[in-house]
Amino acid sequence: MTPFTYARAADAPAAVRLAEATAAAKYLGGGTNLVDLMREGIERPAALVDVTGLSRTIETRGDGSVVIGAAASNTAVAADMTIRAHYPLLARAILAGASSQIRNMATVGGNILQRTRCTYFYDDTGSRCNKRNPGQGCDAIHGFNRIHAILGSSALCVATHPSDMAVALAALDAVVHVRGAGGERTLPFVDLHRLPEAHPEIDTVLAPGELITAIELPAMSPAARSTYRKVRDRASYAFALVSVAAIVDTDGGAIRDVRLALGGVAHKPWRATKAETALRGQPATAANFRAAAEAELADAVPLRDNGFKIELARRAIVAVLGELTGVAA
Ligand SMILES: Cc1cc2nc3c(=O)[nH]c(=O)nc-3n(C[C@H](O)[C@H](O)[C@H](O)COP(=O)(O)OP(=O)(O)OC[C@H]3O[C@@H](n4cnc5c(N)ncnc54)[C@H](O)[C@@H]3O)c2cc1C
DSSP states (O other): OOOOEEEEOSSHHHHHHHHHTSTTEEEESSOTTHHHHHHTTSOOOSEEEEOTTSOOOEEEOTTSOEEEETTOBHHHHHHOHHHHHHOHHHHHHHHTSSOHHHHHHOBHHHHHTOOOOOHHHHOTTTOOOTTTSTTSOOSSTTSOOTTSOSSSOBTTBOOOOOOHHHHHHHHTTOEEEEEETTEEEEEEGGGTBOOOTTOTTOOBSOOTTOEEEEEEEOOOOTTOEEEEEEEOSSSSSOOOSEEEEEEEEEETTEEEEEEEEEESSSSSOEEOHHHHHHHTTSBOOHHHHHHHHHHHHTTOOOOSSOTHHHHHHHHHHHHHHHHHHTOOO
């Protein structure tokens, strides 16, 4: 492991100042991803700024929105009664991930910014990876690519984003609160992560040194129903092959509003806007669910081993919409 310094920040401004002081600094949440990557030599920060002392409150505002401090543990968010009552898809998504021990350590900020689980990215000694070493090439594209992307990939990278929580936040229209050297800003969660394009080594639109301080969840319509379904190889301790986060609001058998996001299919949590457009205002029927899923997956491009994900994603969308509307799918 490359030598590094360690400092614990008392608050967000101090964290940003500490990170600014060293060019190759990284923020440290629970360390359940970053420390693994440091042990493998994939991440080599010169300084770690521990941000577990930042806000971990989960606060409901007067307008019904909820603000979650970035240092809140995954366990605390999933167990919070407000989250469970009003944002059940978020609690389900968190509980579908990792193990209870890891969720106890993992923070909201770290979960969202965890790096891909592409096996070629982790194989520092034997495989080429443009995300790990820009310009090196990608052994996943013609390799064993069962877990890789079917949407939005590029000629340089077919990795997927691994976070379950992030898929729920994409469907929820969450807002990210960020602090950097230039001050504070907010951005829509769906704009936080990038598609790989020509720069797969860059996961997000955050500037170097920018710190996530909180996640804001807009108030949920009391009529909306929501869930998260994860399809994976094992019932626990496995990343999603495909997952669906869905929020549906119906009115007399018609879909008044719907928000859908997919996991396990792209370099970022994939907001299924084509399916949403196809569904809004339409009767909640199995045929319409299937047509919406077809519309979303129309641009999917399979690799050698992951063509099954296209039909899996279609069926997962249809099943989840059926569950939330009570329509046999
Ligand atoms: C065996 C195993 C199984 C797993 N299974 C799943 C799964 O099924 N689903 C799933 O979603 N996840 C899974 N995970 C991943 C786990 O959820 C993540 O490791 C965890 O959420 C990361 O949180 P952390 O606080 O430990 O992040 P860290 O490891 O501390 O940090 C991760 C990244 O976020 C950055 N960071 C941390 N906090 C901030 C901040 N506030 N602002 C800016 N940058 C920040 C760090 O610099 C680093 O780059 C699994 C992990 C393991 C080890």
